[in-house]
Amino acid sequence: MKTATCDYCNTKTIVVHRKYSGELICTNCFTNRIEKNIFQTISKYKMLRSQDKIVVGVSGGKDSLALLYNLIKIQKNNYHSKPIIAVTIDEGIRNYRANSIKNAIRFCKKYSIEHVIVSFEEKTGKSLDEIVDLKNNAEEHKYACNFCATIRRRLLNETAKELGADVLAMGHNLTDVAETFLMNVLFKRYKLIANQYMFKKETDELKKYFVKRITPLMKIPEEEIFLYSNLKKIDYYPSHCPYREKDPILRKRVLEFIQESKKFSPEIEFNLLNGFLEMSEILSNNYKSTSYNTCKECGYPCGNASLCLYCTYLKGVKE
Ligand code: SF4
Ligand SMILES: [Zn+2]
Ligand SMILES: [Zn+2]
Numbered sequence: 069m070k071t072a073t074c075d076y077c078n079t080k081t082i083v084v085h086r087k088y089s090g091e092l093i094c095t096n097c098f099t100n101r102i103e104k105n106i107f108q109t110i111s112k113y114k115m116l117r118s119q120d121k122i123v124v125g126v127s128g129g130k131d132s133l134a135l136l137y138n139l140i141k142i143q144k145n146n147y148h149s150k151p152i153i154a155v156t157i158d159e160g161i162r163n164y165r166a167n168s169i170k171n172a173i174r175f176c177k178k179y180s181i182e183h184v185i186v187s188f189e190e191k192t193g194k195s196l197d198e199i200v201d202l203k204n205n206a207e208e209h210k211y212a213c214n215f216c217a218t219i220r221r222r223l224l225n226e227t228a229k230e231l232g233a234d235v236l237a238m239g240h241n242l243t244d245v246a247e248t249f250l251m252n253v254l255f256k257r258y259k260l261i262a263n264q265y266m267f268k269k270e271t272d273e274l275k276k277y278f279v280k281r282i283t284p285l286m287k288i289p290e291e292e293i294f295l296y297s298n299l300k301k302i303d304y305y306p307s308h309c310p311y312r313e314k315d316p317i318l319r320k321r322v323l324e325f326i327q328e329s330k331k332f333s334p335e336i337e338f339n340l341l342n343g344f345l346e347m348s349e350i351l352s353n354n355y356k357s358t359s360y361n362t363c364k365e366c367g368y369p370c371g372n373a374s375l376c377l378y379c380t381y382l383k384g385v386k387e
Contacts, residue, residue, distance in 0.1 A: 076101075084295060087334035095299055102296045106138045106284045107146070113266055115282040116235060118147050123233035123279070125224050126154040126176070126183075128168030130297040130304040131239030133175050135285055137302060139237060140179055151182065155227050157220045158187040160195020161309060168305035175303060186227050188219055194385050200311075202385060212311035213319070215381055222368075222378045228279040240283045243290035246340035247323050249347075254322070259371075261344070262351035277368055289337055 072082055074094035083095045093101065110116050124139060126132040136154060143149050156172045158165055169185065176183035189195045194202070196219075200212045228236040240248075252261050270280060285293060297304055312320065329336045360369045363376035365383075370376035375383070 083299070084292070087330075088289075088338065098292075099296055099299055102288060102292060103138060103141075105287055106135075107142060109287050110142065110282070110284050113282075115237075115284060116142075116147050116149065119149055120147070120234040121150040121232055122152045122235055122237055123228040123231055124152060124154050124237045125239065126156050126172045127239075128156070128171035128175070128305045129239070130302065130306075131241055131244075131285060131290075131293050133171070133239075133302050133304045134293050134297045134300070135237060135239040136175065136179075136181070137300065138284070140181065153182045153184060153231055153233070155224060155231070156183065156185045157223050157227075158185055158189075159216055159220060160188050160197055161311065162197050164307065164309055167307070171303055171305040184227060184231065186223050188223070191223055192219060192382055192385065199381075199385055211317055213317055216311070218377050218381060225277075225279055233279050236279045236281050238281055238283050239285055241285045241288050241290050241293050242337050242341055243323070243326065245283065245286045245344060246326055246337040247319065249340050249344040250322050250326070251319055254318070258351050259355055261348050262355040264344075265348040265352035266345070286341065287338075 071080055072092050073080055074082060074097050075091050076097040077094060079094040079096070081094050082092045083098050084093050085091070086093065116122070122139060122143060124132065124136050126136055136152070139152055143152055154172065154176050156169055158169060173183060175181075187195070188199075192199075196212060196216050199215050203210060203215070224236060249261070252258075288296075326337060326340075333339075360371055361374060362368065363370040363379055364374050365379040366376060368376050368378070373380075
């Protein structure tokens with residue numbers, strides 16, 4: 069019987085069998101290919117320019133640390149841009165975030181990366197746990213993720229802007245992108261999909277509010293980032309947010325659906341990514357001329373409303 073060998077170097081120790089491509093790959097070729105994938109995604113989608121100041125959102129989990137690890141190398145070897153800064157948002161989640169922040173701190177120290185930590189508490193007066201406790205009895209009940217995602221996105225953007233960032237790099241992997249796209253389709257959030265179009269012209273108007281977001285891991289499935297981080301011995305925090313386990317959010321079911329479907333159609337996440345790239349372009353042309361209001365509290369764009377979601381949540385918390 070013929071022994072399986074790596075498709076790239078003929079080594080006999082196979083670490084991964086990619087069902088979506090049929091490839092058999094050894095440890096060395098696998099980690100090299102992941103790094104090449106990240107570099108190629110950055111080049112293909114023109115995510116970085118040579119002098120960009122890069123801010124990286126770092127939670128201390130596998131994705132953000134794998135991203136930071138690669139960006140440090142890419143910045144040194146290829147882009148020679150200004151030093152990277154890591155930003156961690158401390159939402160204030162019991163038995164979770166304080167632990168993962170330790171991993172982020174250790175990692176940044178090891179690679180001498182400037183590290184800025186911003187907390188919900190200092191910026192909004194309440195931790196996420198306090199907001200959730202407050203809102204548990206509210207008429208219009210919302211889950212932790214509703215508040216968390218909106219507030220964190222705003223604080224990350226604000227902090228990146230204050231630090232003079234040209235780009236804000238996020239560790240979203242292929243599975244995350246596929247899941248978000250499917251969620252947005254299910255909730256008919258077409259305008260949001262349009263706004264996520266990666267090649268939209270960065271007008272001065274947009275730049276006034278938002279730092280350009282890049283997602284260099286978007287072509288790598290979650291389980292491969294997991295394997296990569298373990299093989300590279302990246303010291304990440306391995307646990308998940310307790311709210312994700314606890315709340316009956318649809319996102320969880322969507323992920324389960326994708327994972328289940330992958331068993332029969334291994335290419336499904338790539339189809340969703342390509343669907344997202346194509347649809348966001350079509351939709352962004354469709355929503356081009358739509359005018360928008362600016363929030364009366366913070367001045368950010370807020371669609372047809374007079375208060376943006378971030379200020380609406382903050383108002384609810386302060387009342
Ligand atoms: S799972 Fe939800 S509550 Fe937890 S960190 Fe993510 S968005 Fe926040
Ligand atoms: Zn090999
Ligand atoms: Zn606002």
